[in-house]
Amino acid sequence: MIYDVVIIGTGMGGLTAGALLAKRGLKVLLLEKGSQPGGYVVSFRKEGFTFDATGVFVGGCEPGGEFEALLREVDVHLEFKKINTIRNIYPGFEIALRSGGFNHYIERLKAIFPEEKRGIERYERTISRIGAEVKALSGITWYEKALFPLLFRNLVRFSPTTHEAILNSLFKGNEIKMALSSLPVTVPPSQLSFLFVATLLNKVISEGAYYPRGGMGVISKALAGSIERRGGGIRYRTEAARILTRGNKVTGVVTTEGEVIEAPTVISNVSLPQTFQRLLSGGPPSSLARRLNRFEYSLSNFIVYLGVRGDAELNSLPFFTYLRSISDLEEEYRMLRKGEIPENPTLIMVVPSLIDPSLAPEGTHAVKLLSIAPYGYRNEWNKTDRRSYQAVKEEVAQRLITHVESRLIPGLKRKILFHGAATPVTLERYTGNEQGAMYGLATTPRQFGRHRPPNRTSIKGLYLAGHYTRPAHGIVGAATSGSFTARTILSKRNG
């Protein structure tokens, strides 16, 4: 059978592209090396508990929101619960919310830092001006494209700007700068694209963050279901080994089993190095070859999964706690890039069973701790020797548990029924993201907006989807990349 489109990988990007193309009647086939759809967005069960392998929340799920609209387009209707209880703890101060969303967070900042009120208001205004331009971008005509620098002044102006430059220009104190830097990124303010921050705050988390009933994995399963209902195929435990080309044109994919699957269009939902250096016969196009080695990839993560006996204290925890003990974000990043993990690393604790009790047996809670981590820690986690690897993994897990016990949940260790952990090596093994890069390509000014690799490549019929391409990382970012890719393919077919 010849397919219209073969998609390599069932991450958010691949699934979204597949669901949109299948809905328009194209014959699509997705190849997934793992045993379930979703890439990073999967859940697993252990001793009656449901844990999400990686993510903690998703934005844009309010009616008409970015993600809700995408899901609705492919007839996926899920129940999302709003995350309202949030506690961000910084050295010397904290911000607790009972109603989530960027706007509520900003109001709290104004109350805590009245002397910074003018700066906060200017920050808000700049963010919303950029948001309006990003929104207008989706329906842009060729005429408006020609007038881009005039019509999209803020996008042009802030394209090279880092978040640090904006924070320094608007605020005096370091505390408020820190409070505005607890974002889902792995690079520090000096390297973070301000346009990305503005887009994220405007389009994704302005109305708050959400959690899907049943766990993160239901999102991927629902998208896979949408593809299959429309006749699309998904083959699990099937790994792509080569993307075939003739001249400068894609002709199909070969699996590691040697099966040749013909298709004039291939979407790669895997990393840039894998796509261009390993899968593509003939190697990367010259325009990309040099850039490939110079890209900055995001750091990885270390995750601890805890089954915990519940009690009044556990029941009164917020859904989301951000705990930062180090004030110097730049120094913390330098340590991580050197392959070190700080003694008291910044971490996130989430308790999804507080808003979805079906995730843990009665009287217990599913707790997850996450901390940004380097792949290079202790000689790449001693990954070549199973016992040493387990020992390093356990040492870091205990470090995070002890940190949480001393700062957030006294007596935690006595309440733990079991624990498990995932290292950057685990993330790499399951998803093929090199070095367990949690967000794919880092969102620096040089790798965001028009500087990020486009969804269409210079090889005819080869497209990209996922967190290494436009627009960005994250569940919504990767899903949106899938929609960009699908729409480009459809518009080309339609003339």
Ligand SMILES: Cc1cc2nc3c(=O)[nH]c(=O)nc-3n(C[C@H](O)[C@H](O)[C@H](O)COP(=O)(O)OP(=O)(O)OC[C@H]3O[C@@H](n4cnc5c(N)ncnc54)[C@H](O)[C@@H]3O)c2cc1C
């Ligand atoms: C610890 C952690 C926490 C996170 N928290 C959040 C969060 O709270 N909210 C949020 O929005 N985002 C979060 N993210 C980021 C988000 O999950 C990712 O940016 C996004 O899901 C990436 O999607 P993707 O489409 O790029 O595909 P990926 O998830 O990278 O999936 C790629 C897929 O391709 C498959 N594959 C690889 N190679 C092959 C091959 N040769 N043949 C066939 N299949 C192949 C893999 O098995 C995998 O299924 C988090 C990420 C991590 C790691």
